[in-house]
Amino acid sequence: MSFQIALSGIAAAQKDLDTTANNIANVNTTGFKESRAEFADVYASSVFQSAKTKVGDGVRTAAVAQQFQQGALQFTNNSLDLAITGDGFFVTASEIGSRDYAYTRAGAFKLDNNNFIVDNNGNFLQGYPVDSATGSTTSVSLSTTNPIQIPTTAGAPSATRDVFLSMNLDSRALPPTVSPFDLQDRASYNSTTSTTIYDSLGQAHILSVYFVKQQTPAFPDNSWQVYAAFDGLPLPNGANTQALPLRTLQFTSAGIPAGSHNDGSGLFDDIEFPTSTLTALLNNGASFGDPANTFGVRFRDEAGTRRPTQYASNFEVGTLSQNGTTVGRLTGLDIDASGKIMATYSNGDQQYLSQVSMVRFANPQGLSQIGNTSWKASLASGEPLAGEPNTGTFGSVQSSALEQSNVNLTTELVDLISAQRNFQANSRALEVNSSLQQTILQIR
Numbered sequence: 001m002s003f004q005i006a007l008s009g010i011a012a013a014q015k016d017l018d019t020t021a022n023n024i025a026n027v028n029t030t031g032f033k034e035s036r037a038e039f040a041d042v043y044a045s046s047v048f049q050s051a052k053t054k055v056g057d058g059v060r061t062a063a064v065a066q067q068f069q070q071g072a073l074q075f076t077n078n079s080l081d082l083a084i085t086g087d088g089f090f091v092t093a094s095e096i097g098s099r100d101y102a103y104t105r106a107g108a109f110k111l112d113n114n115n116f117i118v119d120n121n122g123n124f125l126q127g128y129p130v131d132s133a134t135g136s137t138t139s140v141s142l143s144t145t146n147p148i149q150i151p152t153t154a155g156a157p158s159a160t161r162d163v164f165l166s167m168n169l170d171s172r173a174l175p176p177t178v179s180p181f182d183l184q185d186r187a188s189y190n191s192t193t194s195t196t197i198y199d200s201l202g203q204a205h206i207l208s209v210y211f212v213k214q215q216t217p218a219f220p221d222n223s224w225q226v227y228a229a230f231d232g233l234p235l236p237n238g239a240n241t242q243a244l245p246l247r248t249l250q251f252t253s254a255g256i257p258a259g260s261h262n263d264g265s266g267l268f269d270d271i272e273f274p275t276s277t278l279t280a281l282l283n284n285g286a287s288f289g290d291p292a293n294t295f296g297v298r299f300r301d302e303a304g305t306r307r308p309t310q311y312a313s314n315f316e317v318g319t320l321s322q323n324g325t326t327v328g329r330l331t332g333l334d335i336d337a338s339g340k341i342m343a344t345y346s347n348g349d350q351q352y353l354s355q356v357s358m359v360r361f362a363n364p365q366g367l368s369q370i371g372n373t374s375w376k377a378s379l380a381s382g383e384p385l386a387g388e389p390n391t392g393t394f395g396s397v398q399s400s401a402l403e404q405s406n407v408n409l410t411t412e413l414v415d416l417i418s419a420q421r422n423f424q425a426n427s428r429a430l431e432v433n434s435s436l437q438q439t440i441l442q443i444r
Contacts (some may be wrong), residue, residue, distance in 0.1 A: 012061060226248070268308065
């Protein structure tokens with residue numbers, strides 16, 4: 001029996017050595033969780049056996065339990081490197097459409113050849129569907145997750161319908177020395193500004209707006225005439241360089257609009273033309289939208305809170321924006337603490353693409369290891385509980401960071417020495433037992 005007891009001690013010490021060696025080997029493995037060999041004594045007795053004199057039957061390995069405490073964060077320059085600060089796990093699937101999920105803390109993700117976010121083994125990171133404009137999650141359930149794909153373009157272009165413009169016109173300015181207005185002659189106007197607008201095919205065009213100070217009996221002080229040009233052609237007819245004024249802006253002595261906007265707000269009336277006016281100037285088969293609609297220059301910002309002024313200050317554009325888009329190319333990717341992924345495109349468009357899905361388990365130590373720093377759910381772990389990152393105990397997502405192994409190398413080296421001594425002690429017990437039996441066999 002003593003042979004078996006010593007042998008079980010050697011086996012236990014070997015298991016402890018193996019566990020410690022595995023921890024040390026993975027000290028630099030991203031998302032790795034250290035293991036701990038847990039042992040229990042072996043004891044067996046019959047009903048009629050005296051427990052007071054019974055000796056134990058050795059030791060056995062009760063479990064090799066992984067420890068899921070948080071690892072340190074290592075910051076990187078890759079926005080697709082993700083780390084979890086909390087109890088959650090990322091969800092991955094080996095194939096598109098597969099519901100056979102694996103769970104990991106290793107967030108070294110990248111894009112594959114189809115722009116899906118994958119790990120080093122090609123498993124697809126799963127995400128919840130979101131509203132592309134607001135980022136609000138429409139469903140928090142593993143059954144609705146999908147592989148996250150990053151589109152490189154921002155969809156179909158849309159023609160510009162409105163240009164929003166507010167500015168300060170210098171009250172100290174004098175009327176131009178050249179009259180009438182000629183967009184080719186800088187001396188015929190006081191100030192100008194330009195913006196890029198887009199037709200229905202996403203091609204860029206330049207819309208220029210010119211301001212001419214007036215001081216005549218018909219137009220007293222504080223009056224300005226507005227002209228416009230489309231790709232160097234004067235509006236509205238585009239026939240020659242001498243154009244007609246499209247609007248007269250008049251300011252009060254306080255430098256604010258004196259004109260009465262058609263909605264009673266005190267803003268200037270907008271400049272509007274039929275979209276066919278601009279479409280007629282195109283030669284690429286595009287248009288500026290439905291011919292029944294109008295194209296407008298609005299003298300305010302899009303919210304209607306900023307308006308033109310005329311102060312004794314240099315000409316300055318306060319607002320200049322438009323609502324058309326060309327086809328955009330991906331220029332940036334941001335992932336916030338709640339796992340929401342926003343793509344930024346070269347046309348100024350911003351879209352929420354998905355929200356990184358996250359799960360937690362009632363008993364993480366019950367998870368089944370499958371290698372590659374991933375786990376599967378088991379009866380011992382319980383069913384995965386899906387939720388949004390940065391809520392409850394799921395933990396938040398840290399972009400441009402990786403969770404390092406939680407192995408404490410100093411502790412492991414001490415454990416290694418302890419396991420080695422334990423192995424030697426049990427080997428010595430085995431040797432002593434052998435010597436005793438040899439002595440008995442030599443008695444004559």
